[in-house]
Amino acid sequence: VTRETDDFRTRFDRVGAWISDYYRETRTYPVLSRNAPGDVTRALPAQAPQDPESFDAIFADFERIIVPGITHWNHPRFFAYFAISAAPITVLAEALAGALDVNAMLWRTSPAATELEEVTLGWLREMLGLPSAFSGIIYDTASISGFTALAAARESLGLDIRTRGLAGRPDLPALRVYLTEHTHSHIERAAIALGVGRDNVVKIPCDRNYAMDARALAARIDADVARGMRPMCVAATVGTTSSTASDPLGAIAAVTRQRHVWLHVDAAYAGPAAILPEFRWLLDGASAADSIVLNPHKWLFVPIDLSVLYVRDMPLLRRTFSLVADYLITPESGVRNYMDYGLQLGRRFRALKLWFAMRAYGVRGLQSVLRHHIALGQELARWIQAEPQWEIAAPHPLSVVCFRHRPPDAGDADLDAHNVAIMDAVNATGEVYLSHTKLDGRVVLRIAIGNERTTRDDVALAWELLRKHAGASAPAQSVGS
Ligand SMILES: Cc1ncc(COP(=O)(O)O)c(C=O)c1O
Numbered sequence: 181v182t183r184e185t186d187d188f189r190t191r192f193d194r195v196g197a198w199i200s201d202y203y204r205e206t207r208t209y210p211v212l213s214r215n216a217p218g219d220v221t222r223a224l225p226a227q228a229p230q231d232p233e234s235f236d237a238i239f240a241d242f243e244r245i246i247v248p249g250i251t252h253w254n255h256p257r258f259f260a261y262f263a264i265s266a267a268p269i270t271v272l273a274e275a276l277a278g279a280l281d282v283n284a285m286l287w288r289t290s291p292a293a294t295e296l297e298e299v300t301l302g303w304l305r306e307m308l309g310l311p312s313a314f315s316g317i318i319y320d321t322a323s324i325s326g327f328t329a330l331a332a333a334r335e336s337l338g339l340d341i342r343t344r345g346l347a348g349r350p351d352l353p354a355l356r357v358y359l360t361e362h363t364h365s366h367i368e369r370a371a372i373a374l375g376v377g378r379d380n381v382v383k384i385p386c387d388r389n390y391a392m393d394a395r396a397l398a399a400r401i402d403a404d405v406a407r408g409m410r411p412m413c414v415a416a417t418v419g420t421t422s423s424t425a426s427d428p429l430g431a432i433a434a435v436t437r438q439r440h441v442w443l444h445v446d447a448a449y450a451g452p453a454a455i456l457p458e459f460r461w462l463l464d465g466a467s468a469a470d471s472i473v474l475n476p477h478k479w480l481f482v483p484i485d486l487s488v489l490y491v492r493d494m495p496l497l498r499r500t501f502s503l504v505a506d507y508l509i510t511p512e513s514g515v516r517n518y519m520d521y522g523l524q525l526g527r528r529f530r531a532l533k534l535w536f537a538m539r540a541y542g543v544r545g546l547q548s549v550l551r552h553h554i555a556l557g558q559e560l561a562r563w564i565q566a567e568p569q570w571e572i573a574a575p576h577p578l579s580v581v582c583f584r585h586r587p588p589d590a591g592d593a594d595l596d597a598h599n600v601a602i603m604d605a606v607n608a609t610g611e612v613y614l615s616h617t618k619l620d621g622r623v624v625l626r627i628a629i630g631n632e633r634t635t636r637d638d639v640a641l642a643w644e645l646l647r648k649h650a651g652a653s654a655p656a657q658s659v660g661s
């Protein structure tokens with residue numbers, strides 16, 4: 181055992197040194213992996229080794245085969261999708277959680293994991309200005325948080341679906357879920373998984389800022405009820421994936437409250453910004469919601485995965501999922517057994533990394549990084565606005581900017597391909613990675629700022645590369661104009 185622990189110490193030191201170098205030198209890696217499909221597979225043997233291999237051999241292959249196949253999400257110039265960070269302190273917490281190998285399914289299977297989850301989510305709730313009526317629970321992703329919330333919404337209808345199921349039930353009305361074309365697809369996938377069916381997922385029109393039209397929502401719900409259908413849930417988004425638009429929570433909550441429809445708020449990306457007093461408004465109206473999701477793994481500097489679901493009615497969530505096998509019955513009362521509140525039994529000790537992050541930054545530290553990201557986003561938007569051949573494509577209240585290059589005389593039809601060509605050329609440099617989306621059917625480019633180590637120089641380099649490659653890939657019509 182002594183020998184093994186000595187080995188562990190040496191190896192951990194080596195991994196620690198590697199991680200420390202990685203943080204220092206991240207910018208030397210190409211952000212987007214340059215691998216071709218199959219490169220990693222071809223470099224690996226077809227079968228598992230029969231005999232033990234040395235740490236040196238494994239680590240050498242990690243560096244030789246795995247690292248080149250990594251797209252560096254933790255790179256300060258990763259600007260695609262929603263940029264994220266694994267802050268170094270939280271990597272240490274992950275190592276500790278791995279060593280403890282806790283399965284926090286029951287309170288007694290790790291009281292500290294359960295209680296730390298309650299405490300950290302209580303802190304976070306207060307930081308967000310949410311009422312204490314909400315209780316929190318950690319899942320892996322917003323997709324699972326959203327699915328779980330919709331399952332509770334279905335259970336809240338009192339249709340006894342938990343026991344009797346959906347099939348062969350002429351008494352059941354069609355269950356309806358309301359969202360917009362900008363709602364993240366996990367809500368529709370949850371509707372598929374819960375037997376609601378895609379035909380009952382209703383897309384409410386948006387205003388010109390890509391936010392849900394609450395009056396259209398009210399009219400649609402009323403029309404559905406008049407046809408004998410049963411509204412199950414309205415999914416509102418704070419910070420849509422494409423453009424970070426926010427649906428008007430106050431007006432939507434007025435609609436759902438009056439009609440007794442479950443309101444789910446997906447604030448996966450933008451929710452953390454509500455810890456800034458000047459962005460509290462993002463969650464205005466959320467206190468009337470039934471469930472709210474935000475992802476600390478998107479914008480609170482903990483590594484993937486950690487998503488938080490706040491629900492108003494925890495006993496209902498428990499009723500939705502709880503089935504306790506004899507061998508899991510424990511004598512403690514008044515404790516939370518988190519296995520009762522979702523599909524999974526086993527659970528990682530995720531709260532540890534959130535606790536490390538909250539303590540190492542403090543609320544003020546977290547606020548200052550978020551403010552820095554938002555300021556960088558606003559500065560980038562000003563640079564874009566100042567150039568006549570570039571246009572801003574959507575409002576940008578936070579740290580994501582949508583834009584496109586529009587040279588004079590370029591036809592609409594060519595602009596999509598032109599902007600994709602610019603993006604591909606910029607990404608091929610390996611210096612930065614950005615992604616695109618479609619707004620009003622048109623391709624727009626997106627820069628999402630969210631890595632805790634991103635500097636103004638990083639954003640400036642992305643902008644410089646965009647300008648350079650836009651010049652090099654002008655659409656045919658504008659050449660020579
Ligand atoms: C608004 C929004 N909701 C939900 C999700 C899904 O997140 P997750 O990967 O945690 O399931 C995303 C992903 O980017 C998102 O942007």
